Amino acid sequence: MIDLTVNGRAERHDGDPAMPLLWYLRDSLGLTGAKYGCGVGLCGACTVHVEGEAVRACMTSVGDAAGKAVVTIEGLDPAGDHPLQKAWRQLSVPQCGFCQAGQIMQAAALVATNPAASPDEITEAMSGNICRCGCYQRIHAAVRQVVGGA
Amino acid sequence: MLGYLDRELSGRVRPDTSTDRSGDPILVGRLEKLDRRRFLQLTGAAGAFVVAFRVLPAEAMQPYPTGASGMPNGTVSDPHVFVAIAEDGTVTIVAHRAEMGTGVRTSLPMVVADEMEADWARVTVVQAPGDEPKYGNQDTDGSRSLRHFVQPMRQCGAAMRAMLEAAAAARWGLDPKQVKAELHEVVQRADPSKRLGYGALAKAAMAQPVPPFEALAFKDESEFRYIGKGEIRIVDLHDITTGKATYGADVRLPGMKYAVVARPPVVGGRVKSYDASAALKVPGVEKVVEIPGSTPPAKFAPLGGIAVVADNTWTAMQGRDQLKIEWDDGPNGSYDTTAYRAAMSATAKQPGKVIRKQGDPDAAFAAAARVVSAEYYEPHVTHAPMEPPAAVANVTADKAEVWAPVQSSYGTREDVAKLLGLPIEQVTVNVTLLGGGFGRKSKCDYVQEAALVSRAVGAPVKLQWSREDEIHHSFYHTTSVERIEAALDGSGKVTAWRHRSVAPSILSTFAPDSGYQFPIEYGMGFVDMPFDIPNVVCENGQAMAHTRIGWFRSVSNVPRAFAVQSFAGELAHELGRDPKEMLLELIGPARIIDPKTAGMPKDFWNYGEPYEEFPIDTGRLRHVVELAADKAGWGKALPKGEGLGIAAHRSFVSYIATVVHVKIGDDGAITVPEVTTAVDCGYCINPERVESQMQGAAVMGMTLSLYSAITFAKGRVEQSNFYDYEMARMTRYPEKVAVHVVPHPFPVHATGVGEPGVPPFAPALANAIFAATGKRLRDLPFGDTLS
Ligand code: FES
Ligand code: FES
Numbered sequence: 001m002i003d004l005t006v007n008g009r010a011e012r013h014d015g016d017p018a019m020p021l022l023w024y025l026r027d028s029l030g031l032t033g034a035k036y037g038c039g040v041g042l043c044g045a046c047t048v049h050v051e052g053e054a055v056r057a058c059m060t061s062v063g064d065a066a067g068k069a070v071v072t073i074e075g076l077d078p079a080g081d082h083p084l085q086k087a088w089r090q091l092s093v094p095q096c097g098f099c100q101a102g103q104i105m106q107a108a109a110l111v112a113t114n115p116a117a118s119p120d121e122i123t124e125a126m127s128g129n130i131c132r133c134g135c136y137q138r139i140h141a142a143v144r145q146v147v148g149g150a
Numbered sequence: 151m152l153g154y155l156d157r158e159l160s161g162r163v164r165p166d167t168s169t170d171r172s173g174d175p176i177l178v179g180r181l182e183k184l185d186r187r188r189f190l191q192l193t194g195a196a197g198a199f200v201v202a203f204r205v206l207p208a209e210a211m212q213p214y215p216t217g218a219s220g221m222p223n224g225t226v227s228d229p230h231v232f233v234a235i236a237e238d239g240t241v242t243i244v245a246h247r248a249e250m251g252t253g254v255r256t257s258l259p260m261v262v263a264d265e266m267e268a269d270w271a272r273v274t275v276v277q278a279p280g281d282e283p284k285y286g287n288q289d290t291d292g293s294r295s296l297r298h299f300v301q302p303m304r305q306c307g308a309a310m311r312a313m314l315e316a317a318a319a320a321r322w323g324l325d326p327k328q329v330k331a332e333l334h335e336v337v338q339r340a341d342p343s344k345r346l347g348y349g350a351l352a353k354a355a356m357a358q359p360v361p362p363f364e365a366l367a368f369k370d371e372s373e374f375r376y377i378g379k380g381e382i383r384i385v386d387l388h389d390i391t392t393g394k395a396t397y398g399a400d401v402r403l404p405g406m407k408y409a410v411v412a413r414p415p416v417v418g419g420r421v422k423s424y425d426a427s428a429a430l431k432v433p434g435v436e437k438v439v440e441i442p443g444s445t446p447p448a449k450f451a452p453l454g455g456i457a458v459v460a461d462n463t464w465t466a467m468q469g470r471d472q473l474k475i476e477w478d479d480g481p482n483g484s485y486d487t488t489a490y491r492a493a494m495s496a497t498a499k500q501p502g503k504v505i506r507k508q509g510d511p512d513a514a515f516a517a518a519a520r521v522v523s524a525e526y527y528e529p530h531v532t533h534a535p536m537e538p539p540a541a542v543a544n545v546t547a548d549k550a551e552v553w554a555p556v557q558s559s560y561g562t563r564e565d566v567a568k569l570l571g572l573p574i575e576q577v578t579v580n581v582t583l584l585g586g587g588f589g590r591k592s593k594c595d596y597v598q599e600a601a602l603v604s605r606a607v608g609a610p611v612k613l614q615w616s617r618e619d620e621i622h623h624s625f626y627h628t629t630s631v632e633r634i635e636a637a638l639d640g641s642g643k644v645t646a647w648r649h650r651s652v653a654p655s656i657l658s659t660f661a662p663d664s665g666y667q668f669p670i671e672y673g674m675g676f677v678d679m680p681f682d683i684p685n686v687v688c689e690n691g692q693a694m695a696h697t698r699i700g701w702f703r704s705v706s707n708v709p710r711a712f713a714v715q716s717f718a719g720e721l722a723h724e725l726g727r728d729p730k731e732m733l734l735e736l737i738g739p740a741r742i743i744d745p746k747t748a749g750m751p752k753d754f755w756n757y758g759e760p761y762e763e764f765p766i767d768t769g770r771l772r773h774v775v776e777l778a779a780d781k782a783g784w785g786k787a788l789p790k791g792e793g794l795g796i797a798a799h800r801s802f803v804s805y806i807a808t809v810v811h812v813k814i815g816d817d818g819a820i821t822v823p824e825v826t827t828a829v830d831c832g833y834c835i836n837p838e839r840v841e842s843q844m845q846g847a848a849v850m851g852m853t854l855s856l857y858s859a860i861t862f863a864k865g866r867v868e869q870s871n872f873y874d875y876e877m878a879r880m881t882r883y884p885e886k887v888a889v890h891v892v893p894h895p896f897p898v899h900a901t902g903v904g905e906p907g908v909p910p911f912a913p914a915l916a917n918a919i920f921a922a923t924g925k926r927l928r929d930l931p932f933g934d935t936l937s
Contacts (some may be wrong), residue, residue, distance in 0.1 A: 016433070023464035027408065032400035033393020033728070036463075037536055038617040042872035045536060073393030080392035088391045092383055092838060096251030096845055097390035098397060098536040098585025127881040130872065132536045132586050133251045135842070136883040138187025 002066045007075025017063030022046045024062045033073035033101045044129030048072045048103035054109035073101035076108060084108055087142040103129050107143045117147045122147035195336050212897050217758030218579050219297035223282035225301035229310040231284060239349030241268045246278040246285035247295045248557050250587035252904045253839035254295045256384045264376040265307025265369055269334040280559030280579035282498035290557045291592050293802035293902025296835050300900050307367040312659040317354035318346045348450040371896050380838035397585045399540035400554035403610040409603045410466045410614055412473050413455035413623050416865035417697045418445050418480040424456055428472035434465035438874045439606040441599060447660050450565055450593045453623055458602045463614050470594040483865040485696035492694055498633040502650050502689035503666060506677040508749030509685035518637035522724050526713040528930045530860040531627035537585020538620040539596035544610040548702050550577045554597045555584035566601050589701040621875050622867045625700025626860055628653040628786030632713035632915055642725045646685035651676050658695035665692035673755030675710025679768050682738020707801040707909040715797035715913030730779045730796050730915060740769030757803050764803040771798055774807035774828040782809035782826035797910040797919025802902025805830040808910040812918035830892040832901040837891055844889040844907045851911025852878040856934045882934055
């Protein structure tokens with residue numbers, strides 16, 4: 001039995017503690033914002049926050065999240081108006097959109113810990129997140145806009 | 151790209167019904183303007199592509215024929231099909247093409263909304279299920295959506311506007327000429343204070359007869375609110391940024407099971423025997439199901455294998471790990487891409503089947519002062535859409551419903567109906583968002599798998615491909631050797647051109663393999679080579695397929711542009727010329743190429759478009775070269791280790807030139823600080839999405855250039871995931887991509903955008919690397935560091 005909170009709600013998992021958080025969120029809780037892209041920590045599509053830190057949900061077991069607070073894209077901001085979400089919309093960042101929840105969650109952890117991140121620090125922090133459609137220019141610009149206090 | 155190919159090959163192409171079904175004279179004849187807003191049909195003969203006169207660019211909308219009439223189920227423009235208006239004024243517009251990141255789900259409804267004077271803020275877009283008899287062709291590939299549907303969607307919007315005006319006029323007892331639609335209301339011209347909202351008019355408007363094309367008044371370009379502006383945000387933007395957008399893998403049904411499949415590692419292989427006892431012991435695994443295999447050519451039939459069904463995806467994957475399967479590899483078990491490359495290279499040194507011949511190339515080569523030759527190679531590539539294939543199916547005794555990210559929803563419906571032996575009316579295909587497609591999701595093998603497993607377990611099933619599955623079991627971009635030879639005379643003029651292309655054909659997926667390519671492949675940067683050279687021969691050497699070959703974004707244009715445009719750079723070097731000047735000299739004067747005098751084949755494929763309307767116009771190609779060079783500051787002094795390279799290519803009837811600025815680090819690392827792309831895609835309907843497609847094309851071009859290679863040994867793909875099939879990341883992406891769109895009025899036909907940005911990138915980068923280092927790279931991929 002594993003207790004954790006997801007987007008502020010108490011949840012209980014009574015299955016295998018080794019189950020990756022990604023599949024618990026998606027299949028058990030129906031929170032499909034975090035995506036499966038590679039399953040081995042290489043693409044970032046599954047990025048969520050555990051205790052405020054960006055983690056790959058495909059590489060984090062439910063057991064690892066026991067007693068912790070998990071936040072997914074669905075819970076990042078109650079109205080979907082996190083400054084990054086707004087910047088993403090202002091700059092029309094997405095193409096297919098599939099990677100974008102992971103990109104936003106990764107960026108959100110960055111701006112929370114480093115609100116004045118430099119362009120190089122943004123590049124560094126975001127380099128684990130693949131966008132096959134190639135929205136990097138706009139992703140970088142959207143994060144810059146937020147750390148620039150716009 | 152070739153989504154209709156399967157239907158063509160299986161003889162199931164329906165006659166072109168675009169003219170008789172929805173009254174789309176727009177597509178079948180030339181129309182002459184009666185006045186600024188009225189048109190009269192000149193000729194009504196279907197397929198009458200003989201153009202009596204050219205469009206005068208000053209006019210707002212002169213309908214023109216497109217290849218849409220040659221596509222299965224053509225086009226539809228009936229407002230009853232595409233538009234619904236609620237009493238509260240909400241306008242619902244149907245998007246019938248699939249959204250995979252191009253923005254089509256926004257751009258086409260936007261055209262309807264603009265032409266019907268709807269307020270975009272009050273428009274809702276809904277996705278059509280697969281139903282081509284109702285909506286017209288739905289094969290979302292070939293960079294065709296806007297070039298085929300901008301006209302029918304304008305017609306649809308104009309008809310809806312006329313019906314709203316007629317309804318308001320009737321209510322007021324006025325002549326329709328005395329009223330006009332204006333941003334979600336109809337107003338009286340004489341007294342603009344008298345207004346009726348679209349909601350209030352909805353019912354009466356829908357009861358009006360749909361006006362024939364001849365009676366329609368189209369907006370003048372100056373009156374567009376949304377078209378051509380690039381200010382409308384994509385409709386899914388809020389859902390995407392909040393995690394609410396629904397992709398294939400996000401669909402959930404009550405009682406749904408989860409499945410993954412272990413597939414034969416070699417195409418055409420079979421399950422010899424298997425033991426599922428350990429798999430069935432994994433808690434949560436409920437069942438294993440054998441899926442019958444297929445032998446090429448098998449179109450999009452599943453590869454076969456063993457499906458494991460469980461109560462969640464992870465458990466299904468764990469169960470799959472426990473399967474013990476003995477495979478029979480079949481005849482492709484010896485496929486080895488290293489040996490295959492050597493064989494292709496040997497073939498390219500021999501004469502091949504002549505596909506295009508102009509002048510007397512043999513004589514010109516015999517008389518040459520010198521001959522320059524080079525061979526270019528591209529390995530197989532897979533699409534790696536961010537969302538691996540996934541589908542949900544619910545199959546009962548007499549019905550099937552699927553939810554899937556598919557580029558060809560109606561093709562999927564046909565295939566699923568056939569697979570299950572159900573009448574097509576009993577099959578529903580709901581289209582989710584696609585987490586990238588790039589051609590992979592034109593092939594519905596994963597949907598067929600889901601349908602088979604659902605039928606076997608008697609429950610709804612979500613079937614998920616892992617990333618490894620996607621990389622191991624694709625329909626691969628062909629591998630190719632492109633060999634080019636040029637004869638030069640004493641003055642350094644190119645007198646003859648010989649291009650030999652050797653590559654397994656996509657056709658092998660659909661029909662018994664001859665080893666030769668077919669017109670669609672020949673038409674992509676091979677026989678349509680636009681250089682002004684008097685003697686030309688294009689030959690195709692035989693190459694049998696040993697895996698599933700499919701179309702990947704830009705298809706054969708990728709290896710052809712790489713070869714032809716790299717070779718232009720090599721000639722420049724050989725002759726001591728500036729590469730841009732050399733390229734312009736090769737292209738020659740501005741002219742419309744006559745395929746006949748150029749010796750192109752009789753069945754020359756012009757992206758399915760009537761040649762008279764979409765000819766090869768070297769003036770437009772020259773213009774993008776000059777524009778890109780100018781904007782990139784061509785000729786500027788650069789520090790050591792940096793260089794500019796240029797390439798230009800016409801594909802999907804668009805003209806693109808790209809200048810890549812490369813910087814080689816002390817350690818040899820290849821970085822691209824800047825890309826400048828000039829785009830001539832005719833009239834630009836949504837400049838903002840054109841820019842994003844070009845930015846994305848530069849990133850995909852970077853990935854193709856530096857990383858992409860699928861190799862086979864013993865018939866098996868050697869790559870597995872993003873660690874050995876790498877993607878450009880933010881640490882290695884073109885940091886600045888400047889996109890310059892050539893402005894055109896509406897009569898300059900809208901052309902392709904989704905694909906044509908990709909092909910010029912690799913040769914521009916290769917040319918830039920040569921400029922920076924003197925090193926000529928002829929094999930894709932280059933790796934991210936020069937050795
Ligand atoms: S799915 Fe977790 S990093 Fe790719
Ligand atoms: S938007 Fe498609 S993968 Fe990033």
